[in-house]
Amino acid sequence: QVQLVQSGAEVKKPGASVKVSCKASGFTFTDYYINWVRQAPGQGLEWMGWINPKTGGTNFAQKFQGWVTMTRDTSISTAYMELSRLTSDHTGVYYCARIEISGTTDAFDIWGQGTMVSVS
Amino acid sequence: DIQMSQSPSSLSASVGDRVTITCRASQSIDRYLNWYHQKPGKAPKLLIYAASTLQSGVSTRFSGSGSGTEFTLTISSLQPEDFATYYCQQSYSPPRTFGQGTKLEIK
Numbered sequence: 001q002v003q004l005v006q007s008g009a010e011v012k013k014p015g016a017s018v019k020v021s022c023k024a025s026g027f028t029f030t031d032y033y034i035n036w037v038r039q040a041p042g043q044g045l046e047w048m049g050w051i052n053p054k055t056g057g058t059n060f061a062q063k064f065q066g067w068v069t070m071t072r073d074t075s076i077s078t079a080y081m082e083l084s085r086l087t088s089d090h091t092g093v094y095y096c097a098r099i100e101i102s103g104t105t106d107a108f109d110i111w112g113q114g115t116m117v118s119v120s
Numbered sequence: 121d122i123q124m125s126q127s128p129s130s131l132s133a134s135v136g137d138r139v140t141i142t143c144r145a146s147q148s149i150d151r152y153l154n155w156y157h158q159k160p161g162k163a164p165k166l167l168i169y170a171a172s173t174l175q176s177g178v179s180t181r182f183s184g185s186g187s188g189t190e191f192t193l194t195i196s197s198l199q200p201e202d203f204a205t206y207y208c209q210q211s212y213s214p215p216r217t218f219g220q221g222t223k224l225e226i227k
Contacts, residue, residue, distance in 0.1 A: 002197075015227065026137050035216075044206055044207065044216065044218055044219070044221045045156075045158075045164065045209070045213050045218040045221075047216040047217065047218065059214055059217035062121075062215070062216070095163055095164070097163075099211075105169050105170075105171075106154075106169065106170070106208070106211040107154040107166050107169035107170075107175075107211060108154070108156070108164070108166060108170075108209075109166050109175065111163035111164055111165070112131075112163065113163055114163055115134075
């Protein structure tokens, strides 16, 4: 079964960091960019950036540069997104989603279930 | 950054109705436009990519059209499971921006 499974909800204090994982199964991990998308409470979707699992290369939306780190462990087909210097503005649900690196779809076709990060 | 705007922001309709949602881009994005819907507490689901290509497994009552800066999503005959929030998203250039969403509610 093709799926992305994310780690569980987190509650953090302001100033802390949090690391969210996204485990891929049912497909070749290195054939897809893993993207991260944020959804603040009651708000819309906001693309944060992606990681290329094959190379480790990353691309971030400008507003997320400096406080988001994306890494991966290809041996366990897992991508990670770490948020640092948390404030209450960072509260929300964080999704991972894949896009085929050399495909034609160029859309987020498989999503993780989301990870709620609460900062208070 | 390319700005995406959707209209209307919310819409009330009945089962069996035909509804259309519009998405506009701040500059031409060719046909690099995708549509998703999201139900409360769930992850978004891809419906249409490249403006008009139906994602595998998605009902044929969904259709998309448009190119350049204006796009539409049409649901031909609303079913109860279609009541959700709909988002457009451009894949023309990074950052991959979304519209603000259209909430489709039961009348």
